Amino acid sequence: MRHLLPALLVICFASQAMACAAPVCQVPQAELSFGRVITFDDLPSSPGVGREVEGVLDQPGAQFGERFAGQLLLSEGGFDRIEGRALAPLSVLAGQTGQSLGVMRLTQTSVLQGYGPQGFPNVDAIGEGAVAILFDRDQSAIGLDIRGGEAGMARVVFLRRDGTEIAALEVQPLAEDSYGFRRNAAAPDIAGILILNRDPQGIALDNIRFDGLDLLG
Numbered sequence: 473m474r475h476l477l478p479a480l481l482v483i484c485f486a487s488q489a490m491a492c493a494a495p496v497c498q499v500p501q502a503e504l505s506f507g508r509v510i511t512f513d514d515l516p517s518s519p520g521v522g523r524e525v526e527g528v529l530d531q532p533g534a535q536f537g538e539r540f541a542g543q544l545l546l547s548e549g550g551f552d553r554i555e556g557r558a559l560a561p562l563s564v565l566a567g568q569t570g571q572s573l574g575v576m577r578l579t580q581t582s583v584l585q586g587y588g589p590q591g592f593p594n595v596d597a598i599g600e601g602a603v604a605i606l607f608d609r610d611q612s613a614i615g616l617d618i619r620g621g622e623a624g625m626a627r628v629v630f631l632r633r634d635g636t637e638i639a640a641l642e643v644q645p646l647a648e649d650s651y652g653f654r655r656n657a658a659a660p661d662i663a664g665i666l667i668l669n670r671d672p673q674g675i676a677l678d679n680i681r682f683d684g685l686d687l688l689g
Contacts, residue, residue, distance in 0.1 A: 607664060
């Protein structure tokens with residue numbers, strides 16, 4: 473039996489890699505193991521409409537903004553819409569004052585949100601803006617928590633370091649839950665993601681997970 477273990481492990485990992493036939497697949501986050509998590513709990517925050525983030529938000533292992541350099545900000549139905557190809561090398565940009573990011577304090581945690589076209593401090597802007605995340609090193613899997621979510625839809629765009637698009641997934645119906653995404657064959661080339669939504673109440677993000685131990689180790 474002992475001599476069969478290496479072969480069984482190879483078959484197991486090969487099956488996991490083949491399970492994702494699309495460029496990026498949504499998978500249960502419980503199936504992934506991550507080495508790092510960004511919680512936002514140590515950032516200045518406020519309840520209600522939250523507290524604005526000035527400029528690009530730097531966190532260990534990642535930067536947060538509204539979009540990537542080269543992309544154009546538009547609006548549609550009270551939500552941010554992003555068009556155009558990102559430039560190489562991938563770099564994140566903050567939005568205009570009042571229309572970029574904010575940190576909101578909930579009962580037991582702080583969450584990151586994008587302010588939509590209505591602008592801070594308008595309550596209708598909360599969670600309706602775009603959020604771009606640039607990782608310090610390329611990833612093969614990413615996890616995150618969505619707070620809010622009233623059965624709407626989110627669009628998650630995965631980008632390489634040269635600005636090319638790997639895939640764009642529509643996630644719906646949205647709910648307060650944890651979401652996992654894994655690259656086909658565990659290819660470590662996800663440099664950044666862009667998150668847009670069309671949820672009735674907007675969404676916020678928490679617990680951004682990356683540096684997959686079982687994928688990169």
